[in-house]
Amino acid sequence: MIFVNGYSVDTAQISGFNQLTATQKQIGQKLKNSGESFYYRSPHQFLFEVIMRSNIVAAAYAMRDSGAGFSTFVNARCNPQYWRRTAYGGFLLRQDVNPSDAITDIFINGKRYGFECTTAIMIMLYKAVLETIGRKMFNQLFNGLLLYSTEHDADLQIIAVPSGASMPGDVRYIKNPEHHPNTPQWQGENVIDLGNGQVFGHGIGTGTIGEIIDVLNKKRMPGATIPAFLTAEIIRPNYRLMSEYTRHPVRRLLGGVI
Numbered sequence: 001m002i003f004v005n006g007y008s009v010d011t012a013q014i015s016g017f018n019q020l021t022a023t024q025k026q027i028g029q030k031l032k033n034s035g036e037s038f039y040y041r042s043p044h045q046f047l048f049e050v051i052m053r054s055n056i057v058a059a060a061y062a063m064r065d066s067g068a069g070f071s072t073f074v075n076a077r078c079n080p081q082y083w084r085r086t087a088y089g090g091f092l093l094r095q096d097v098n099p100s101d102a103i104t105d106i107f108i109n110g111k112r113y114g115f116e117c118t119t120a121i122m123i124m125l126y127k128a129v130l131e132t133i134g135r136k137m138f139n140q141l142f143n144g145l146l147l148y149s150t151e152h153d154a155d156l157q158i159i160a161v162p163s164g165a166s167m168p169g170d171v172r173y174i175k176n177p178e179h180h181p182n183t184p185q186w187q188g189e190n191v192i193d194l195g196n197g198q199v200f201g202h203g204i205g206t207g208t209i210g211e212i213i214d215v216l217n218k219k220r221m222p223g224a225t226i227p228a229f230l231t232a233e234i235i236r237p238n239y240r241l242m243s244e245y246t247r248h249p250v251r252r253l254l255g256g257v258i
């Protein structure tokens with residue numbers, strides 16, 4: 001259910017909802033029909049969440065099609081035109097480039113990059129923020145980016161929900177407790193909920209939760225008896241706080257310049 005200013009509302013009552021794309025309207029309806037309660041101080045906060053969730057899903061598909069490789073931290077690689085590779089396998093933004101250009105380059109020149117699934121999640125979230133708030137604000141907020149595992153800029157505000165129904169754009173984790181000791185990178189897989197019964201995990205691709213589990217089960221130690229499983233926790237941006245980064249998410253959607 002969705003609540004605005006303390007009142008349960010239908011999506012049709014929210015000004016601007018009809019201007020959203022069909023996919024975004026579906027996401028809005030899923031939030032409304034969820035057993036989880038979503039609270040907003042204004043219609044703007046609701047619209048921001050719906051649009052950014054759709055942009056996370058779009059970023060997941062773009063990552064899948066980018067050609068970016070899967071790699072451990074030891075072998076991580078990046079485009080030196082935009083990033084400096086750290087000794088521990090992270091990517092530090094060069095001081096002479098815009099963060100918006102550097103994030104975009106990963107999706108354009110993906111074959112020049114290799115990273116593991118936690119870094120991929122952060123990259124997809126940054127891409128979604130960029131598409132939601134625009135280049136100008138993104139460059140102001142994220143001018144010291146470091147891409148490394150779950151490390152993230154303080155302005156990318158992330159929260160953890162102990163359990164619940166997964167919504168499009170949510171981050172889930174599939175744990176593989178008896179992974180082969182020679183391949184610690186397969187101790188689990190971080191995935192994005194695509195909203196259609198499918199998820200995307202960098203290094204594996206798109207599929208159902210069951211299909212991702214099947215892949216991880218093939219990467220267990222000999223004699224393993226505990227199968228991989230979906231954990232209960234849900235990771236998502238704090239949409240309500242991050243909505244302060246833009247006043248006009250719908251105008252941006254329709255091609256306006258902010």
